[in-house]
Amino acid sequence: MANNKNEVMEKIVALCKRKGFIFPACEIYGGFANAYSYGPYGVELKNNIKRLWWKKFIEERDDMVGIDGPILLHPKLWEASGHLGGFNDAMIDCKECKKRYRADHLVKEATGQDLEGKLDEMTQVIQEKINCPNCGKKNWTEARLLNMMFKTEMNGISDPVYLRPETAGAIFSDFKNVIDSCRVKVPFGIGQIGKAFRNEIVARNFIFRVREFEQMEIEYFISPDAEWEPLFDKWLDTQEEFARELGAKKKDLKRYEHPKEKLSHYSRKTVDIEYNFPFGFDELFGLAHRGDFDLAQHQKFSGADLSYFDAAENKRYLPHVLEPTFGVDRSVLLALSAAYTEEKTGDDVRIVLKFPPRIAPVKVAIFPLLKNKPELVAKAREIYDSLRQNFRCEFDDNGNVGKRYRRQDEIGTPYCVTVDFDTLENNEVTVRDRDSMEQERIKINELEEYLNKKIDL
16 A cells, blocks of 8 residues: 555555556656656546536636647747746756756755755855755756746747746736627636646656646736636635545645745736645645736837727726636646555455546546357347447456446546346346445436436536
8 A cells, every 4th residue: 555655645556556557758758857758547537637627717718719829939029028038947967977957946855945046045056055856966057047938940930939937828818809709708718728848947746847847828808997806716615625526635725825025026926736646735725916017028029009998997908917827737646646546355456446437538438247158248239339439448357347437447437337138127236436436227218317317527
């Protein structure tokens, strides 16, 4: 049984590779820079989480619309947003083993001090008090800043072009287009899901911190005179509600409000929702009040009028923005961490992923009791073909039923349907529940309705 956090994390990583959730990218070449591929079950889990988010935050709300902006955006946009000048992290190298570290993380993990943004102080503490975690020596470079944007080139453009480090840029640059083309009124939000890229100094903790990742991000536009605090708190509650829908328990969620001295100059308030991952509490989602900084900057640098005329207030203004952000990959890691369970069953240990049924990669597995009985296989195939129209299903006739149950437990399938000889006589199948392992007989013509109620898609 996994009894410590490091062991749990190692077991989750091993399960993800073994069962086709997440693979190290380019493993045949020795891997590449903490990059990962989502395998057949992983991509289903990831897509289910994105669908759930889109449904909850875009489709079911009258005050939200969605877009899908490009990864490559005008270089001037990043100048306006401040990313060219200020999107930096501090790095430091060990001169002995050449291992590179993010300086503020190294200090905090060794001493508990938060010296983010204080290069000289970080250098002093590290050089005087901290041995290299890799080689044990104390021979450091100076701490220095690294801009985290990936730079590339585009034909016909002389300036460097960057892969977007966040998805928000496209939302702000298309704010006017959304206002002009859609019947939206402040307060309203624009959301999108997409890739972002950050040249992290140290990528770590599996898919928690990687250089290529996906965001689910919202810019919610409000009047400058709005009472924003209740709305801010409501967004926090809704973000935590979404985390619980992914399987998080309330006790494993907490809020961290950034102290005023650590806030960005434009932020009135920033709160991280942290989750108790196997490696400890760390940021899962974030929420910030960004004022009118973004629209004001893009208006200034582009020359376009990005103001909004509020007919209800009979005045024109630049809206303020609340920004709820969600990491897709961190949401996947939450779902895996919350679902991973080891249970003693007799002399064995059952490994099961207890995903909420709505996000499980496979919803229903269908088994013929015996693979060498054509009549059982044909009936099971008939049920499989019927159910797969509305559910992600898997057909499995390999090995005994007990082994098939264990295989489905490990990928988190909530229900298994077994076709036996009695099925041919009374049109009933055995439905086995993943979590309780209890079984019940259900009429075939009632099976879809039964699963719909249980899975709640």
